[in-house]
Structure formats: structure tokens, C-alpha cells
Amino acid sequence: MPFQFLRAPTLRNSILWLLASLLLVFLVGMTLLSHLNLNYSKDAISDLRRQQIKEVVSGGLTRIDARQSALASYTVMLANIGESFYRLGDTGSTGSEATLKSDLENALQQHLEDFEGASGAGLWFEPGILADGNRSYMPYYTLESVTPSVTGQSVTAVPKRLDTESRFGKYRNSPWFSRTLGPDWQPDPQQAGSVYWSPVFFDLDTQRALLALASPMYNRDGQLLGIATTAWSADEIIDLVSEVSVTDQSFAFLNDRNNRNLSSLSQGEDSREEQALIDAILGLNLAERLPEAASGERPPLTTQRMMVNGRDYELYFAGTAGGMVYGAGVPEDEINAVLRTMVTTNKQILLGTVGILLLISVFLIWRIVRLIRELQASYTDELTALPNRVRLQRDLQTREGAALLILNLDRFNQINSLLGTACGDHVLLVVAARLARLRRGSESRTIYRLPGDEFALLTSPQSQSAIEELAADMRTLVTDQRVYWENQPLTLDASVGVAIRQESRANDPADQLISQATTAILRARQQGRHQLLYDPFVGIEETFENNLNWANRLKEAIDEERLIAWFQPIHDNQLDRVTKFECLVRMVEGNGDVISASRFVDIANKLRLNRTLTAVMLEQCFREFSEREEEFSLNLSYGDITHQPTVKRILDALDRSGIGERVIFEILESDGIANYDEIRSFIEQVKPYGCRIAIDDFGTGYSNFAHLLSLHVDFIKIDGSLIRHLDEDETAFLVTRGIVQFARSLNIRTVAEFVHNEQVQARVKELGIDFSQGEYFGMARPSP
Known part of the structure; x- marks a missing residue:
């Protein structure tokens, strides 16, 4: 039908x-x-060629930025050294001033030799700092090559100190100061760690073209101590400029901040055409055409057209980290050269495309x-030709307000069992025909056939009395008259459940109203009534549906092996690196979403699937860390420890793997421990393998210190409810300090959970907590 x-x-x-x-x-x-004509193809191919050129230029820009960032890092490192030596001298911890200067100069020479490609390095202190009166103490060293005395020996470079004090008196008089900082430069402690670049210049001392970098030094009070400088051969940057290989006649260029071309310095004399290209590029003054880049982001490539000797070029360029301009130029005719091969094929493709379309x-x-x-x-029920449940769900999604009445035939299974399915189908057809009368005179009503022996009526929301009257009419149509099958009268009875909503909400499930009406039928039968209106305030259905949903999802995840281990790093505050990982279970949904354990662990406990979760974690974590060096921790509940098959599984894993000394078992403090003897028994079994024990969530509730002492635990993990407000809650700070002191007195190491920012980590270190864990060092991830 x-x-x-x-x-x-x-x-x-x-x-x-x-x-x-x-x-x-x-x-x-x-x-x-x-x-269609070739213009469409021309645009597409030209864009592709231009994108290739941009990728090549971006690659060169990445190399230059990486090298310039390294040079800047060297300079900042030197400034840190100068600040450190100043603090040592200020505290008097290094002896005499002469000893301090000697140590500082030795450190300066050592770092100059370690700075790959450096030409010189110096620390220029403010007058009166590490010097007398208005003089500046300013040790500066250059690297000079030493000719080998024996043939076959390698050429070496040794540091040589320049007499800067007698030459300049004050470092602000030195040429590098005006080149890098400028005469109007003023110190700003907020800009500590900044690096300033000079243009390329020719240095008389080393007889080379150099770049100078400068980074200010400040004391803890924000007062300027001086400037740290490094000098680098211009070839350090120029050599990174490679030819663009996208086309035969493309070229690369590098200009400094004074709009001087650098890439020609190491190329010898330019041909006339090359010189014309360089002159044209310099005439554009590309540095002024660069757009402003967002903070922390790479500057975008800028495109500029130019004509040289009657030939059109496209320039692709961007600013570097050191304030230079790097780019490449490509002749336009070479960009479009590939289109010539498409002219002949375009017409052939056209006819084929039309036929295919x-x-x-x-x-x-x-x-x-x-x-x-x-x-x-x-959307149609095959037997009755009425809309089915799928159609009902779709209609419910398109309606704001709705009233749903579901009629369920009582004892219909007995009719099918005693008289056969043919009789049951006949009864359903008769009921469908009777219910169709409810649609007369009301276009807002729709009758549906649901699976089994249920029918539904969807209408607009009305008053409770009107809906209850409609439910009574619906039941009367079915039950008042008998149904005849092979001249045998059959008496029918039915129950009706009603659910009403005035308006829909975005997060409501599609079948929510169906579920509510079905629940109303069940409650009506429990109460011995023929019809019942669903009461949304009971709340049983919502909890039941939610639990059922998560139970099904969890069982499917176990069957399909979608329970996986994730790993959260634990930072060693003394070694200043990650040395441990906590293993956490996650559920991966069919669509790829990752669900935290907090969403399904309670259901797992109720369904007694928590042992399965523990078994999955044991297998995956021992396999993951079998060939790694870090320690890892596994969470065990009191139920795991008292479940002998689980304990045996743990002992077998320790025996097979041989990595027990890197295993930490975490036991929840708030996990309702009924018998500490069982906990001690478990600890005694795993300790011989080198395993260690941690108490998790310490500080969340009542802590039995006497039992804690008897367990001989190795770690206490301080709960995040205390740690997360450590930087602003003095009470939390005092409580945490007490826990740390208690643990230290027992030789128990401490771990701070939920360390989510730098301020909290600073307080954690102030308290002397051994390890930190939380968002500041990284959340759980699928691999260590």
C-alpha cells in the first residue's frame, strides 16, 4: 500500500x-x-604553481628563522650568565672581585667556543658594576684562527680578548651599541630576555662581515646591569639562502633591515641581469611592505610584482626573526609555462566530461x-500501512509541543500463541481501522503502528483533562467491541500511557516522549489502572535510561576492544623532568570520541565489570612499558586487591615482565577499606618484585594514620582539591604543608595532583613536594 x-x-x-x-x-x-576555456585551467594550475613556490620560500624562511632563533638563544643564555655572576658577586659567595671576574671571563670564553659559528661574545656591564667609578667592566672575546705548525693538523680557533675598556671607556660608546640598540634606547625590565639585531657591518678587528646581537641584563629589582652581545659571521645566515628550484630562472634574496642585499656578498660579482634584479628589489624597499604579524605567529608571505628588462617577475617574501627580509623571485612566464601542455588535452577532456555527466x-x-x-x-508498517516508529521519531523532532498516547494490547502474546500469527495480524488490522476514526475531523492527529502490539497517537498539546479524555476514547474504541476470528469472538483489553511536552529542547533525545509514554504504561499496570499520564518529576526513567545507555556502551567497548590506556606525565621537581606516568583507562566511541573513566566507572562497578577494566589496564600498561625506562602507576580499588583472581593476574604479570621495580600501585584513600589486613597481604606479595605503593587522593576525607603507618607506603598523592587553590587559599596551603611534613617524617615521598598553572607549581616547590602532576605538565594522552 x-x-x-x-x-x-x-x-x-x-x-x-x-x-x-x-x-x-x-x-x-x-x-x-x-x-569552458583554458582560463579556468590557467587559474587552477597557476595557483598550484604559486603554492609550490610559496612552500619552497616558506621552507627557506623556516631554516633562516631556526638559525636566527638559535643565535638569539645563545645571546639570551649569555645574558643569563652575566646576571648569574652578578648575583654571585652581590652575595659574596665567590670570594674576591678578581676571582669573580676570572671565573666570569673563563665562562665567557667557554661559551664562545661552544656557540657554533660565533665570531665574538662579550658582557658589557654598567659603569661601577664589577668596576671602579664611572668605568665599565666589559670583557669581550673574538675567535681567531690559529695556523697549524705541523702539516696535516686541523685549523683551530682560540678566544682572544679585546681591550675594550681603554678603547671605549663606557660600552655605550662602542659601535655595536648604536648599531643594535640605537642612541635613544632605554632599559625596560618588562622586556627582559629581548634580543636586538644589528644590520650587517664590516668588523675591523676580525676583517669580516658580521651581525651583532644584544640582550639586556637586569638584576632582581629590574635595574639594568648591562648588555650581553654576540657577533656572528654574516655567512651564518647568507649560506642558508638557497636557489629556488621550482623554475629554471628563479632566484632567492636576503636583505637586512637597512635594505641592503646580503645574498650577493658571498656570490662574487653579479652579472648585469642579476645586478638589475637586485637593484629593482632594493628599489622596492620590501621591508616597508611587510604586513604586521600576530604575536607568536609566523609572518605571512607577501607577494609583489615587478618588471626588469621587460620581463615580469613575482616576488614572494616575508620578514625573518632577525628583522631581515627573505624571499624569492620567479618569472611569470615560467609560472604559466605548464599550461601549454593542457591546451591540446582540454578539448579532448571536454567531450568526455559531458558524456560522463x-x-x-x-x-x-x-x-x-x-x-x-x-x-x-x-517509514511504513508493512501490515497496517500506518506510519511506523521511525516516522514517529522524525515527526517528534519537527514538533515543538506534542502529546503522545501509546496503546498497548494486553495479553496479545497469548492470542499469537494460542490462535496463531494470522489471527494476531487480523486483530492488529482491526485495531488500526478502529483507531483511524480518531483522525476524523482533526488534521493534527496521526496514528502510528509501533513494534509488537502497540499503537501510538500523536497530537498537539492540550489540557490534561482533554488528553485524558482522548486516552479514554482511544481505549474504548479498542475494547468496547469484540473482534471475530473464524466466527470466534475475541475480547481485547488495553493500557494507555500518555506523555506531554509543551516545547522541545535541543538536547532532548529523539525518542524521549516515546520512552516517557512507555514508562507511563508500565506504571499504570503496576498501579492496576487502564491509563496514566507520565509524571516528569518521578525521575526513575531518566536514571534508568542513562544507566542502561552507559551499560550497553561499556559492554560494546569491552567486546570491541575499545578500552585503552592513556598516560599522564608526573614531573620530578628535583630532576626537573618527567620520570613517571599514571595509567588511566579511556573508552573510545565508535565515532572516535574519547570518554573519561569518570563517565562509566560507576556503571562498571554495578555490573561487576571493574575487574575486566583492571585486566585490560594490566595487559596494555605492562606491554607499553616493557621496553621503556620510566616508572608507571596503576590504580587499584579495594575490590581489586581482595579479588584473588585479579591479584593472581597481577603477580603473573610481574613475574613475566621482570619490571616490578618500575611499577607503582595506587590505592584510593576514600575507597571504603573494610579490612586493612587484606591490603597488607597484597603489599607483602608485590613488594618482593620491587613494586611500590601510593595512596591516591590523600586529603579528601578521613585518613587513618595508624593504618597508613602499618602499610609502609612509598608515596602519598595529595588530592587536587587542596592543590588547585594552593596559590590563593592559605588554609589549603597550611593543610598541604602539614601533609608534606607528616610524609617527610615517615620518609614517604609526595605527589601534588592538579597542578594547573605556574603559580601553583611555584607553591608546590616551595613546600618541597617531590613530584607534580596536572595540566601544567600535560594531561593524559594515548602514548607516554
């Missing part, structure tokens, strides 16, 4: 118009394709017809 919602003439006409419009769209598309059009129209038929079948 045809589906009801497709019988309406308006809808049928709409579908026919849709098919006609689709055919028209394809005809128009074929007409447009017949008028015509076939696709016919196929799509055929598929649409098939889909309409399949849609009709999927």
Missing part, C-alpha cells in the same frame, strides 16, 4: 518538480561545460526514484 505522507498531491508534485529541476541543473551544467545524471535520477521507494518502505 502506498505510504500516507506520499499520497498528498502537493508533496507528489514537489517531488516531480524536484526531479525536473535536477535534470535541468544537469542540462545547464553540460551547456556550461561546452563553453550525462550518464551520472541518469544514474542519479534512477537512484532518487529508488530512494523514494525505500523511504516509503522504511
Whole structure:
């Protein structure tokens, strides 16, 4: 039988118009394709070629930025050394001033030799700092090559100190100061760690083209101590400029901040054409055309056109970390050269494309017809020709307010069992015909056949009394008259559940109203009533549905092996690195979403699946860390420890792996421990393997210190409820300090959980907590 919602003439006409419009769209598309020309292909290929050029230029820019960042890091490191030596001298911990200077100069020489490619390095202190009166103490060293005395020996470079004190008196008089900082420069403690670059200049001392970098030094009070400088051969940057290989005649260039071309310094004399290109680039003054980049982001590539000797070029350039301009130029005719091969093939492709699109059009129209038929079948009950449950769910999604009445036939299974399914089908057809009377005179009502022996009526929301009257009429139509099957009268009875909503919410499940009406039927039968209106304030159904949903999802995840171990790093505050990981279970949904254990662990406990979770974690974690060096911790509940098969599984894993000395078992403090003897028994069994014990969530509730002493634990993990407010809650700080002192007195190491920012970590270190764990050092991730 045809589906009801497709019988309406308006809808049928709409579908026919849709098919006609689709055919028209394809005809128009074929007409447009017949008028395509090479311009479309030209734009596409040209864009692709330009993208290739940008990738090459970006690669060169990355190399230059990496090298310039390294040079800046060396300079900041030198400034840190100068500040450190100043603090040592200020505290008097290094002896005499002469000893301090000697140590500082030795450190300066050592770092100069360690700075790959450095030409010179110096520390220029403010007058009076490490010097007398208005003089500046300013040790500066350059690297000079030493000619070997024996043939075959390698050339070495040794540091040589320049007499800067007598030459300049004060470091602000030295040439590098005006080159890098400028005469108007003023110190700003907020800019500590900043690096300033000079243009390329020719140094008389080393007879080389150099770049100078400077980084200010400040004391703890923000007062300027001086400047740390490094000098680098310009070749350090120039050598990174490589030829663009996208086209034969492309070229690369590098200009400093004074708009001087650097890439030609190491290339010898330029040809006339090369010199003309360089002059044209310098004439554009590209540094002024650079857009401003967002803070912390790489500057975008800028495109500029120019003409040299009658030939058009495209320039792709960007600013570097050191304030230079790096880019490449490509002749426009070489960008579009690849299009010549497409001219002959474009016409051949055109006819083939038109034919293919015509076939696709016919196929799509055929598929649409098939889909309409399949849609009709999927939304229609095959027996009664009424809309089915799928259609009901869809209709509920499109309605704001709705009232749903579900009628369930009582003892219908007995009819099927005693009289056969043919009799049952006849009864269902009779009920469908009787319920159809409810639609007379009301277009807002729709009758549905649900699976089994249920029917539904969907209508607009009304008053409670009106809906209850409609439910009574619905039941009366079914039960007042007998149904005859082979001249035998059959008496029917039914229960009706009603659910009403005034408006829908975005997060409501599609079948929520169906579930509520079904729940009303169950409650009506429990109360011995024929009909009942669902009461949303009871709340049983919501909890039941949620638990059932998570139970099904958890069981599917176990069956499909979608429970996986994630690992959260634990930072050693003394070694200043990650030395441990906590293993945490996660559920991976079918769509790839990762669900935290807090969402399903309670359900796992109720379903007694928590032992399965522990077994999965044991297998995955021991396999993951079998060939690693870090320690790892596993969470065990009191139930795991008292469950002998689980304990045996743990001992077998320790025995097979041989990595017990890197295993830490975490036991929840708040996990309702009923018998500490069982905990001690477990600890005594795993300790011989080198395992250690941690008490998790320490500080969340009542802590039995006497039992804690008897367990001989190795770690206490201080709960995040205390740690997360450590930087602003003095009470939390005092309580945590007491826990740390207690643990230290027992030689127990401490771990701070939920360390989420730098301020909390500073307080953690102030308290002397051994380890930190939390967002500041990294959340759980799928691999260590």
C-alpha cells in the first residue's frame, strides 16, 4: 500500500518538480561545460604553481628563522650568565672581585667556543658594576684562527680578548651599541630576555662581515646591569639562502633591515641581469611592505610584482626573526609555462566530461526514484500501512509541543500463541481501522503502528483533562467491541500511557516522549489502572535510561576492544623532568570520541565489570612499558586487591615482565577499606618484585594514620582539591604543608595532583613536594 505522507498531491508534485529541476541543473551544467576555456585551467594550475613556490620560500624562511632563533638563544643564555655572576658577586659567595671576574671571563670564553659559528661574545656591564667609578667592566672575546705548525693538523680557533675598556671607556660608546640598540634606547625590565639585531657591518678587528646581537641584563629589582652581545659571521645566515628550484630562472634574496642585499656578498660579482634584479628589489624597499604579524605567529608571505628588462617577475617574501627580509623571485612566464601542455588535452577532456555527466545524471535520477521507494518502505508498517516508529521519531523532532498516547494490547502474546500469527495480524488490522476514526475531523492527529502490539497517537498539546479524555476514547474504541476470528469472538483489553511536552529542547533525545509514554504504561499496570499520564518529576526513567545507555556502551567497548590506556606525565621537581606516568583507562566511541573513566566507572562497578577494566589496564600498561625506562602507576580499588583472581593476574604479570621495580600501585584513600589486613597481604606479595605503593587522593576525607603507618607506603598523592587553590587559599596551603611534613617524617615521598598553572607549581616547590602532576605538565594522552 502506498505510504500516507506520499499520497498528498502537493508533496507528489514537489517531488516531480524536484526531479525536473535536477535534470535541468544537469542540462545547464553540460551547456556550461561546452563553453569552458583554458582560463579556468590557467587559474587552477597557476595557483598550484604559486603554492609550490610559496612552500619552497616558506621552507627557506623556516631554516633562516631556526638559525636566527638559535643565535638569539645563545645571546639570551649569555645574558643569563652575566646576571648569574652578578648575583654571585652581590652575595659574596665567590670570594674576591678578581676571582669573580676570572671565573666570569673563563665562562665567557667557554661559551664562545661552544656557540657554533660565533665570531665574538662579550658582557658589557654598567659603569661601577664589577668596576671602579664611572668605568665599565666589559670583557669581550673574538675567535681567531690559529695556523697549524705541523702539516696535516686541523685549523683551530682560540678566544682572544679585546681591550675594550681603554678603547671605549663606557660600552655605550662602542659601535655595536648604536648599531643594535640605537642612541635613544632605554632599559625596560618588562622586556627582559629581548634580543636586538644589528644590520650587517664590516668588523675591523676580525676583517669580516658580521651581525651583532644584544640582550639586556637586569638584576632582581629590574635595574639594568648591562648588555650581553654576540657577533656572528654574516655567512651564518647568507649560506642558508638557497636557489629556488621550482623554475629554471628563479632566484632567492636576503636583505637586512637597512635594505641592503646580503645574498650577493658571498656570490662574487653579479652579472648585469642579476645586478638589475637586485637593484629593482632594493628599489622596492620590501621591508616597508611587510604586513604586521600576530604575536607568536609566523609572518605571512607577501607577494609583489615587478618588471626588469621587460620581463615580469613575482616576488614572494616575508620578514625573518632577525628583522631581515627573505624571499624569492620567479618569472611569470615560467609560472604559466605548464599550461601549454593542457591546451591540446582540454578539448579532448571536454567531450568526455559531458558524456560522463550525462550518464551520472541518469544514474542519479534512477537512484532518487529508488530512494523514494525505500523511504516509503522504511517509514511504513508493512501490515497496517500506518506510519511506523521511525516516522514517529522524525515527526517528534519537527514538533515543538506534542502529546503522545501509546496503546498497548494486553495479553496479545497469548492470542499469537494460542490462535496463531494470522489471527494476531487480523486483530492488529482491526485495531488500526478502529483507531483511524480518531483522525476524523482533526488534521493534527496521526496514528502510528509501533513494534509488537502497540499503537501510538500523536497530537498537539492540550489540557490534561482533554488528553485524558482522548486516552479514554482511544481505549474504548479498542475494547468496547469484540473482534471475530473464524466466527470466534475475541475480547481485547488495553493500557494507555500518555506523555506531554509543551516545547522541545535541543538536547532532548529523539525518542524521549516515546520512552516517557512507555514508562507511563508500565506504571499504570503496576498501579492496576487502564491509563496514566507520565509524571516528569518521578525521575526513575531518566536514571534508568542513562544507566542502561552507559551499560550497553561499556559492554560494546569491552567486546570491541575499545578500552585503552592513556598516560599522564608526573614531573620530578628535583630532576626537573618527567620520570613517571599514571595509567588511566579511556573508552573510545565508535565515532572516535574519547570518554573519561569518570563517565562509566560507576556503571562498571554495578555490573561487576571493574575487574575486566583492571585486566585490560594490566595487559596494555605492562606491554607499553616493557621496553621503556620510566616508572608507571596503576590504580587499584579495594575490590581489586581482595579479588584473588585479579591479584593472581597481577603477580603473573610481574613475574613475566621482570619490571616490578618500575611499577607503582595506587590505592584510593576514600575507597571504603573494610579490612586493612587484606591490603597488607597484597603489599607483602608485590613488594618482593620491587613494586611500590601510593595512596591516591590523600586529603579528601578521613585518613587513618595508624593504618597508613602499618602499610609502609612509598608515596602519598595529595588530592587536587587542596592543590588547585594552593596559590590563593592559605588554609589549603597550611593543610598541604602539614601533609608534606607528616610524609617527610615517615620518609614517604609526595605527589601534588592538579597542578594547573605556574603559580601553583611555584607553591608546590616551595613546600618541597617531590613530584607534580596536572595540566601544567600535560594531561593524559594515548602514548607516554
